[in-house]
Amino acid sequence: MALQEKLESQGNWLFRRRSLLPLAVLLAGIWVLLFTVRTVGTVFSTVLPYWQVYECLCLAVSLAGTWIRIYTVGHTPVGTSGRNTAGQVADSLNTTGIYSVVRHPLYLGNFLMWLGIALLTCNIGFVTAFILGYWIYYERIMYAEEQFLRRKFGDTYLHWAEQTPAFLSRFNRFKPSGLPFSWKKVAKKEKNGVFALFLLFSLFDFIVAW
Numbered sequence: 001m002a003l004q005e006k007l008e009s010q011g012n013w014l015f016r017r018r019s020l021l022p023l024a025v026l027l028a029g030i031w032v033l034l035f036t037v038r039t040v041g042t043v044f045s046t047v048l049p050y051w052q053v054y055e056c057l058c059l060a061v062s063l064a065g066t067w068i069r070i071y072t073v074g075h076t077p078v079g080t081s082g083r084n085t086a087g088q089v090a091d092s093l094n095t096t097g098i099y100s101v102v103r104h105p106l107y108l109g110n111f112l113m114w115l116g117i118a119l120l121t122c123n124i125g126f127v128t129a130f131i132l133g134y135w136i137y138y139e140r141i142m143y144a145e146e147q148f149l150r151r152k153f154g155d156t157y158l159h160w161a162e163q164t165p166a167f168l169s170r171f172n173r174f175k176p177s178g179l180p181f182s183w184k185k186v187a188k189k190e191k192n193g194v195f196a197l198f199l200l201f202s203l204f205d206f207i208v209a210w
Contacts, residue, residue, distance in 0.1 A: 012144045014137060021137060025114055025130060026200065032126045033207055044122035051208060055201070058116045062197055065112025069193065072098050072105045074186045075177040093153045095160045097177030102169040103146075103161060107138050113197060120204045142166060 036044045047054045075097045098105045111134055118130040149157045163173065 009144075015141045015144060018137075018141060021134075022114065025118065029118060029121050029126065030203075030207065032123050033121045033204060036121055036123045037208060043124060047122050048208075054122075055120065055205065058119045059201060060116070061119065062113045062116030062201070065109040065114075065116070066190075066194060066197060068098070068105055068109035068112065070186050070190055071181075072109065073189050074181040074183065075179050076185075077179060093149065093157060093160065095164075096175045097179075100164065100173055100175040101171050103164050103166045104138075104142050107142065108167055108169070111138075113193070117197075117200055117204070120201070 076094060077092055102108055114130070114134070115127075118127050121127070146157075146161070150161075164170065
């Protein structure tokens with residue numbers, strides 16, 4: 001199998017199982033936090049006197065990711081940007097709103113949400129491993145998605161992709177979305193994620209206190 005087809009195949013396989021990554025990060029993060037708080041001389045020892053401030057900074061990072069997801073989902077048409085796992089879905093190509101500044105805003109939002117949680121471990125090695133693991137994991141998913149969009153929308157997709165970064169936003173190219181913001185869609189698709197975020201921060205805070 002040629003490398004191009006192999007990467008796409010891996011991306012589609014990981015796409016169908018992308019809900020497993022947060023669970024793996026969570027379990028690893030809890031183990032690392034328990035190890036870090038019991039080890040003298042770690043970053044945690046320095047952070048502990050300012051734990052509440054540090055925790056708020058981590059929460060701000062995660063909430064930034066949550067806001068990106070909420071803004072993205074609230075302005076997207078039906079048939080795109082869902083939580084589907086069976087396969088790629090795109091009834092239309094999103095090129096306005098947040099999609100005018102970044103091609104994969106939902107994955108950017110996910111990264112920031114989980115980065116905030118990873119930072120709670122106060123373990124530089126774990127945070128670095130998380131960033132590298134997320135990059136390798138989602139790079140293949142993004143590759144598979146873009147291959148799908150390229151086949152379906154052709155030159156329209158290629159022109160948009162040439163103008164829009166994949167992950168690092170280019171805010172000077174922002175174009176307002178032509179769709180009204182839907183809180184109903186946000187509540188339906190994002191309520192579980194928001195609830196899980198605050199639940200996890202409470203769990204990590206409890207572990208530190210214990």
